[in-house]
Amino acid sequence: MASLFSVSRVGILVLLIFVLLAAAAISSDASRGQKLKKTEMSFYMHDWETPTKEENVTNIIIAGKPKTKWYILTFGSLFAYDDAITTTIDRKSTELGRAHGIYVNTALDGSDLHILVSFVFTNKAYNGSTIEIQGADRLLQPTREVSVVSGTGKFRLARGWASIETVFLDIPQSNAILRWNLTVFHY
Numbered sequence: 001m002a003s004l005f006s007v008s009r010v011g012i013l014v015l016l017i018f019v020l021l022a023a024a025a026i027s028s029d030a031s032r033g034q035k036l037k038k039t040e041m042s043f044y045m046h047d048w049e050t051p052t053k054e055e056n057v058t059n060i061i062i063a064g065k066p067k068t069k070w071y072i073l074t075f076g077s078l079f080a081y082d083d084a085i086t087t088t089i090d091r092k093s094t095e096l097g098r099a100h101g102i103y104v105n106t107a108l109d110g111s112d113l114h115i116l117v118s119f120v121f122t123n124k125a126y127n128g129s130t131i132e133i134q135g136a137d138r139l140l141q142p143t144r145e146v147s148v149v150s151g152t153g154k155f156r157l158a159r160g161w162a163s164i165e166t167v168f169l170d171i172p173q174s175n176a177i178l179r180w181n182l183t184v185f186h187y
């Protein structure tokens, strides 16, 4: 058994070289990615449950509490959406991409939506890149903050935050426009 634990000098040397090479590889990788970039952006998200002359339905309720009318302010209501994101509040302004996501009312008193969104960009600057959002969207507050948890393409390893403000709300029709301000750190 003793021979199993006896390591030759050559073996130690080989091991040492391997460790040094690995360390060099790791440090060069780290220095390449050292510079974190900061990107700030603002856009408007058009969330439409009832069609109007200018807008089609982009958000549907897909599940809810059994034996009740499904509604955004009811605990358990689950929505899927594919909302346009545009540069200004005007729906006809430049479309930057789409907000693909779900939200589910996760507060017993109905005051909070757990929100998950992928912003999928199609504009020239970020075409094909995505930003991932997760957080507590306490929709009764005029402004609230959620997390930027990751991203792809230009936004790989993204971290940051986003503030949301409801700038248009039609409660009977369940239509809304949200303004998003994002601060994103990425490589």
Ligand SMILES: *[C@@H]1O[C@H](CO)[C@@H](O)[C@H](O)[C@H]1NC(C)=O
Residues within 6 Å of the ligand: 054, 055, 056
């Ligand atoms: C609504 O849907 C119609 C038919 O698919 C389409 O032509 C139109 O561009 C859509 N409007 C918006 C604002 O997306």
Ligand SMILES: *[C@@H]1O[C@H](CO)[C@@H](O)[C@H](O)[C@H]1NC(C)=O
Residues within 6 Å of the ligand: 122, 123, 124, 127, 128
């Ligand atoms: C975005 O990329 C797609 C696929 O590569 C391409 O067809 C499209 O023209 C690009 N859009 C812009 C605005 O560059």
Ligand SMILES: *[C@@H]1O[C@H](CO)[C@@H](O)[C@H](O)[C@H]1NC(C)=O
Residues within 6 Å of the ligand: 042, 143, 144, 163, 164, 165, 179, 180, 181
């Ligand atoms: C977003 O940014 C604009 C311009 O700086 C500002 O007026 C607005 O209050 C911000 N919204 C939120 C929710 O922080």
